[in-house]
Amino acid sequence: MEFHGERLRAVRESMNLSMTQTEKLTGVKQSTISELENGIIKFPRETTVAKLCQGLKIKDKNFFYLDDVVLPVEILPSDTPDDILKFIMSGENLPWIVLSKKIKDSGLPPEDLEQIIAILARNKK
Incomplete structure (x- = not known):
């Protein structure tokens, strides 16, 4: 399966991260991030994907490979x-x-939940 670089870009941009900030966060070189996002690298090393997932707090590496994944953004x-x-x-x-x-x-209803939270917060103090 091919890596969907557009998903990496969407996640990075939704977190307001530059490629340089993403490099610092993940340990993946900025040039590699660019090549992934632009489809130049279609089959990255597993260690690269693991670093991206860990740094961007993505629980499942398949996020970058499956066709039917939708980002909340x-x-x-x-x-x-x-x-x-x-x-x-x-x-x-x-x-x-x-x-x-x-x-x-x-x-x-949200109003009930707010009341429950308020009660629990008072009891915690």
């Missing part, structure tokens, strides 16, 4: 605030995103 409105985009694109926040979906699916 591709389906969110163009006026989505940067802090929301950064939250969504951070792999560290995945448990919170999953939890929010479970809450929504449960039918619990």
